[in-house]
Amino acid sequence: MASFEVIGGKALKGEIVPQGAKNEALQILCAVLLTDEPVTISNIPDIRDVNKLIELLRDMGVKIGKLSSDTYRFQADAVNLDYLDTPEFVAQGRALRGSVMILGPMLSRFGKCQLPKPGGDKIGRRPLDTHFVGLEKLGGKLTLEGKDFYRISTEGRLHGAYMLLDEASVTGTANIVMGAVLAEGITTIYNAACEPYLQQLCKMLVRMGAKINGIGSNLLTIEGVERLGGTEHRMLPDMIEIGSFIGLAAMTGSEITIKDCQIQELGLIPDTFRKLGIQLEFRGDDIHVPAQEHYEISTYLDGSILTISDHTWPGLTPDLLSVILVVATQAKGTVLIHQKMFESRLFFVDKLIDMGAQIILCDPHRATVIGLDQRNRLHGITMTSPDIRAGVALLIAALSAEGRSVIENVEQIDRGYQYIDKRLTALGAQIRRL
Structure with a gap:
């Protein structure tokens, strides 16, 4: 069983091309x-x-x-x-x-x-x-x-x-x-x-x-x-990978350009990340994510806490909620993540709590995330990837965290993301496959 050793806390920079969907x-x-x-x-x-x-x-x-x-x-x-x-x-x-x-x-x-x-x-x-x-x-x-x-x-x-x-x-x-x-x-x-x-x-x-x-x-x-x-x-580029790279850029304070995104096919994905305070620039069919020191979660017009939930298309794909939850841990503000479709997809948050995130798991479908606004950085731990999407969310958390993390069972990540360690290393990430 393979693992990733990740040394986090490093800003990344460069261009990356999403894989096929x-x-x-x-x-x-x-x-x-x-x-x-x-x-x-x-x-x-x-x-x-x-x-x-x-x-x-x-x-x-x-x-x-x-x-x-x-x-x-x-x-x-x-x-x-x-x-x-x-x-x-x-x-x-x-x-x-x-x-x-x-x-x-x-x-x-x-x-x-x-x-x-x-x-x-x-x-x-x-x-x-x-x-x-x-x-x-x-x-x-x-x-x-x-x-x-x-x-x-x-x-x-x-x-x-x-x-x-x-x-x-x-x-x-x-x-x-x-x-x-x-x-x-x-x-x-x-x-x-x-x-x-x-x-x-x-x-x-x-x-x-x-x-x-x-x-x-x-x-x-x-x-x-x-x-x-x-x-x-x-085939189209993978919208889940595009969303993962947007989240990665925000969490690590990195400047990343995602190439050839077929933006018109992304639905609510860009606007959902904007609700978390993440700046996005569309350059033709590329998405440029500038480096940000801070990003702030929006509220509803009456000031109540934002809820982000999944739904069938044209709603938000459930495959990105794990990434969005991780990204919210270092935002300014609070958000309720509501995973409607699958009752076991939020159980990976215990690893994020061990890393220092402030998350309340309300029930198998809902988690409240209190953003740390980069004041308290996550810290590295040893953890196991439970599924494809939670696995890449934990990888993003590890890349933003201080110190060394080990992610075990990365075969789960390999099921959905091609050469992810090599492609992120090319952006400046410090990842080693064990």
């Missing part, structure tokens, strides 16, 4: 299963979760060629359905949350799929009901073996249906969309997720020949087609 990659890569023609995808991040999914596709029989460091060509013209019955497939599926994204395309094109309950971060309950309910409405028949093995199949083509999703699940919507594009007839999905990554998937499918209306809204209408063709697709 992890959450988009897990959808886009599985969409190659919908056609037997070549699909070329660029700006793929070199991170553990994505690499494991590429390995899974290869083992399923997808032909994969690496054209450059971030560009691959995929061709699913000889998928081995028997591989889904092997112990190797079961082990791969259990180890990777993104494996759930093969359900829609496999059921749509091949009429069947099976999957063990996928793994991923331990951040609370993450039920798959939306996925299966939607695919069942398209004609899939679900069989549950034990408590954690799913089989779904259909006789002939799936058929279009009207559905109102019980939650605007991004991955659930993506699976249903990939099931519907080859279904017979018209599918209407109300309360669909409309995140930029879901929009990217839909736009890619349209280039492949799908007929999808309402992209970018929560009402999608899909007219099924007989087959899809190949295409080329470039």
